[in-house]
Amino acid sequence: MTASEGFLMFFKKKKGEVDKRMNQKNLDDKELIPVNKDDFIQKMKERLHDSADLNIKELPNGFTLIYFDTLTDKRMMNEDVLARLEDAQASPDEAFKHITVSSTSKHKYVDDVVDSMLHGAVAVHSPGHPVIISAMVGTQENRSLTRPENESQVLGPQIAFNESMATNISLIRRYLTNPNVCNESFTVGKQTRSGVSLLYMKGLADEEMVDRMRERIKNIQIDSILDSSILVQLIEDNSLAIFPQMLMTERPDRACAWLLNGKLVVLVDGSVQVIGAPHSFIEFFQSMEDQSVRWQIATFLRGLRIFSMVVSIFFTPIYVASLTFHYEIIPQTLLIPLGESRSKVPFPPIIEALLLETMIELLREAGARLPTKVGQTMGIVGGIVVGTAAVDAGFTSNILIIIIAVSALASFTTPNYMMGNVIRILRFPLIALAGFWGFYGLMVGFCFLLIHLLRQSSLGSPFLAPFYPPRFADWRDSIVRLPIGWTNTRPAQSRPEDKQKYDARKSDKK
Template sequence: MFFKKQQSLAPDRIKKETTDDKELIPVSKDEFISIMKQRLQDGADFKTKELANGFTLVFLDTLTDKKMLNKDILARLGGISATPDEALKSITVSSTSKQKYIEDGVDAILKGAVLVHSAGYPVIISAVVATQENRSLTKPETESQVMGPQIAFNESLATNISLLRRFLTNANLCNESFTVGKQTNSAVALLYLKDIADEEMVDRMRERIQGIEIDSVMDSSNLSQLIEDNSMGIFPQMLLTERPDRACSWLLNGKLVVLVDGSVQVIGAPQSFMEFFESMEDQNVRWQIATFLRLLRMFSMVVSVFFTPIYVAALTLHYEIIPQTLLVPLGESRSRVPFPPIIEALLLETMIELLREAAARLPTKVGQTMGIVGGIVVGTAAVDAGFTSNILIIIINVSALSSFTSPNYMMGNVIRILRFPLIILAGFWGFYGLMFGFCFLLIHLIRQSSLGSPFLAPFYPPRFADWRDSIIRLPIGWTNYRPAQTRPLDRKKYRARKTKQ
């Protein structure tokens, strides 16, 4: 099932609502109020207010700002003639528009607008006075770092877009809006740089977002699974970040950024496998340190995935590869263990995952204490009771620590899961099964793509020019080209010779 590709959605399958199916605004005040009550299920927060000069206001009390309603609408409509044009001129709210269909009025009122109806006119005025209940900007939680900006996205789509515009003051920054979800009508924004991003890639992303037919999209992680190339694969093909500086670096490299209202993370595409092991702090430290950290993360990934399966394969079928100086300690350590190595390894790996999951679900202070104390107590008791060996305890701990070096939470989960099938293959077929699992993963990664671009770029297909900022990071003066994976319209960032001078 790893090789099953998600079918692309053709543009002719995207259903567009026509104006012929929409209901016109009635000229009668009573009929307008009755229809709006019916459409909004006559909720307890549905309010109407009739003014003496003939205006009728309809709004949802839980979505409107009372100060703005009184100051910018009610105070302005009191002494004018009850016509839509006069109301449009008098209201001081910036987001005002004329609506002539009931459906448009319902969409506006659900977004915090007040509808102003004038008896005898088949149009209404919608003025957005929505409450601004946003969480204040805080430090990043999952992508914390020492150097660089200390600010993260929050749940407000408008605030997140404003953060990107402040970091990237460029007139070519395009912002396209969409609505996804039949029940939630979630606002989605697609951002890209007009003179850098590939138009074919932008069209592909636009078609995928417009082709989604689902009840709700509550978070960016849900949307990324709906628009990625292979939804059946275990590896994520799109990156999520809560850092505005990282999202801006994606835009500058010709990538696309997708934001979802109510989500603290944004989607970046296309991405490569190596980018899941890169941190934004790599750009803020010396290139030698950044290269060492990237190599360390890649080494940790290999250790986390293959260390325990190699131990199981060696003790099960390949004793001859173990040095003689280690045979005696291994024999003494396993002399009281009643289980074969595969059962022993799977038991300990499951215990580690149970401790990790329990620590993540408990409150912060209790979770940290439980994780440390639980690991020590359980590990010591397991060795004393003869259920496992000391050497495997060390191997399991090293593998678990190595999995936490990945800067990306999603890739860290994938690394932890991959150990289980590889342990089973190593336990039944030794190094032959381990090599089969490695080849299977490699073929799967080669076949993967991110928004139509190779997932293993720049290693497959080989693009040596992009190696200077992938597994290694050369000095800034050497990284003056945008990655070929994004097919940017303008490949060169700056002139390297002047930068070096």
């Protein structure tokens, strides 16, 4: 054993002893269950502030039941708890034996009992015993499974996650009937006590990444986690970056595809979106439908999305830079109609472009916030009326109307909502740079974006993989999607323990 290994083992041992002492101190600080029935009832009333929906039921044989009316299923309470305890002796072992609820636990501390009750359990106290039996009889209220709203597609499964984490995990396990699917549970939020689950495939996921994600979730210190979109901002590598570094999806098939590639999936109770990591920049422009169509069509669609992103970000800034500083790049046949279109416009190109872009964003945001039927009508009618009135009033030119419309249309081709919002925002600073410094400013903005992307990472993996650093094996399923028989390796970005999906030579045999 080397000296460095000896020092490492020494510090690990010391850290383990410190953690053990801290855990023992936390246990000592917890309050034990009162043995006396009246003391127990008084303690629970104090801890739960004698809430109006707190129900206390004392049975003739000595059992005392405490639960929340609004959180418990009345049928389960009557049939599986009350009816079973009527003839039982008042002891924790007898209660544990007679209650016919699958999720039943024993507790010694008041905090644990309160936490179980807040999740829908009934607490059963036996006089003279410092142990509480909790039986989970919570209501299972959730909406039925529906089609995906934000990731709709023609081919493939037509089912989406809902707000119940138990339902979402069951959907994943039905797709992946594999005992290697691991599920780790956490509680996050001092006030909400929200349930968070970390899923990964044992033998595929990199243990270092699992440890990193586990530590990030454990170290969260916040009052509430109400949705996965809040959690993802707390666990991603750089929360100050404008680009999202982790993907979210509402499709179970996509979450299963991530797990099979060695990635991690995080679920939040009450959220319809699940988080996946690590992910690269190019994956934000991929769709699950790309796997369901022919490889030529999938490659064309992916290339179209990348082209649309470039058009959406740079089309309007190029127009502003050309009219402000670089007339020489405009074809002569286009100069005359362009001059006639702008002859009545009193504003310089930068003000004209920013004004019209702001109007488009106002229409888009208003259409998204209004009810569905009203929002669609308002978006179409408002766009036509405002665009026509702006041209007639001389506020803008016809050509810019076309450019802005194409840029807005191109931004909708991005399959991911978060990345689509980023593309919408990036146009504004680039328009300003193009208006002040022309193509030089545009190049400065492009270089800044490229450097910013190069500096980002997703769960410690390069964000621009597989292009930087170059991993040529992963190019087969990036912008280009080669035939499925050729994509037999898992992406190196997730550092999977098993890199081969299958034997490519055998898969080609008919």
